[in-house]
Amino acid sequence: MKIDNNNHFIFSGHDTVELAKKFGTPLYVLSEDIIRKNAIKIIKAFEKENVDFQIIYAGKALLNIAMCYIIKDLNMGLDVVSGGELYTAKKASFPMEKIYFHGNNKSKEELNMAIDLGVGRIVVDSEYELELLNHLCIEKNKKASVLFRINPGIEAHTHKYIQTGQEDSKFGISIKQAKNFIEKARNMQGIIIKGLHCHIGSQILEEYPYKIAAKIMMDLIKELKIKYKLVIEELNLGGGFGIEYLKGDSCFSVEKIVNEILKTIQDQSLKYQVKIPKIIIEPGRYVVGNAGITLYEIGAIKSIPGIRKYVSVNGGMVDNPRTALYDAKYHAVIANKVNEKEKELVSISGKCCESGDMLIWDIPLPVCEPGDILAVLATGAYNYSMASNYNRIPKPPMILLKGSKAEIIVKGETYEDIIRNDKIPTWLLE
Numbered sequence: 001m002k003i004d005n006n007n008h009f010i011f012s013g014h015d016t017v018e019l020a021k022k023f024g025t026p027l028y029v030l031s032e033d034i035i036r037k038n039a040i041k042i043i044k045a046f047e048k049e050n051v052d053f054q055i056i057y058a059g060k061a062l063l064n065i066a067m068c069y070i071i072k073d074l075n076m077g078l079d080v081v082s083g084g085e086l087y088t089a090k091k092a093s094f095p096m097e098k099i100y101f102h103g104n105n106k107s108k109e110e111l112n113m114a115i116d117l118g119v120g121r122i123v124v125d126s127e128y129e130l131e132l133l134n135h136l137c138i139e140k141n142k143k144a145s146v147l148f149r150i151n152p153g154i155e156a157h158t159h160k161y162i163q164t165g166q167e168d169s170k171f172g173i174s175i176k177q178a179k180n181f182i183e184k185a186r187n188m189q190g191i192i193i194k195g196l197h198c199h200i201g202s203q204i205l206e207e208y209p210y211k212i213a214a215k216i217m218m219d220l221i222k223e224l225k226i227k228y229k230l231v232i233e234e235l236n237l238g239g240g241f242g243i244e245y246l247k248g249d250s251c252f253s254v255e256k257i258v259n260e261i262l263k264t265i266q267d268q269s270l271k272y273q274v275k276i277p278k279i280i281i282e283p284g285r286y287v288v289g290n291a292g293i294t295l296y297e298i299g300a301i302k303s304i305p306g307i308r309k310y311v312s313v314n315g316g317m318v319d320n321p322r323t324a325l326y327d328a329k330y331h332a333v334i335a336n337k338v339n340e341k342e343k344e345l346v347s348i349s350g351k352c353c354e355s356g357d358m359l360i361w362d363i364p365l366p367v368c369e370p371g372d373i374l375a376v377l378a379t380g381a382y383n384y385s386m387a388s389n390y391n392r393i394p395k396p397p398m399i400l401l402k403g404s405k406a407e408i409i410v411k412g413e414t415y416e417d418i419i420r421n422d423k424i425p426t427w428l429l430e
């Protein structure tokens, strides 16, 4: 590899070629400075508006113990969706009262864990869960503070696999059934109704779906007040703030979107004479997406004349399944040739035994050679958290950058880790 430090890609103040040399590849690189900058931008946007609010980080985007420490330090809440995420938060001594427990099929064990640990809010997703939760709370002589996940019937303009707000969805209670559902919960001994929740999708780059969702939820708040004299104290509008994956992606301003959402809520509360609830949002991607990159080493390169040039890297859908799953788009640079002119159109493929194992289709890059370091950008969200061991490939390590410091926060897996839970049945040993 040609060594020319001036031609190296610098991420969050660090030479990525040096990082690859020191920690190996594939490598997840996460910048604490960028995470903090993103989070503070949202917090400031709310502070400016003078409302009661809470920002919750959606742990599904990327969670590990170090992330919990950062989120705790930022004084944010945490959205978890499984016993595993809750356990991670517990191990990081995350304040349980700031945890929101989501999920469309929480198990009895997970609900018991949440009740025993005293999580702040359980976001009830179905009638089955409501009854189970109530029953478990009564058994323990405890009460759970809940939000109801309402499906407001909105389609946010994004890829269909990440639309979760339309009526035909596995998540939440249909807006049409919401009143009867909530009426039922009012009479439950183990349930304290705190508020409503909705999440209308992900990678949303425009404000109007949020405004429509806020209006629909305020309508429901008004109806609940009129019909049952029920006061809704909290309104959680979910996550979904989009980020810039490709140069030129339209990117909204957080200040503008927060301002528009709050204005809609304020207008509706005035019109309906209902108290403005505490406003909660739970961004994941916006907090960590552009704070992460993944470094790979280029290996096999194959040209099919007149068709395509495949450039393979030493990772792929195992560490980033989003292109294969959602046809997600990414930008990348050759970290050791960052200032060189783009000379060829190539497609970046992974190393898995799967034709769909692609990271990027048709990207212009400088001439790629085996041994070059490829940096795929904006991989902080839904990469590590969605990684698998397909083909028994060990998961890469993750490092955290802060100022000039760089340390491992998740160790890379070894082949021993891969077989750790394997057992040989007795009859095969006979």
Ligand SMILES: Cc1ncc(COP(=O)(O)O)c(C=O)c1O
Pocket: 058, 060, 061, 079, 102, 164, 199, 201, 202, 203, 238, 239, 240, 241, 282, 283, 284, 285, 286, 381
């Ligand atoms: C209920 C809920 N809240 C928050 C999020 C976070 O979304 P994003 O990372 O797009 O902000 C999701 C993502 O699927 C979600 O389902």
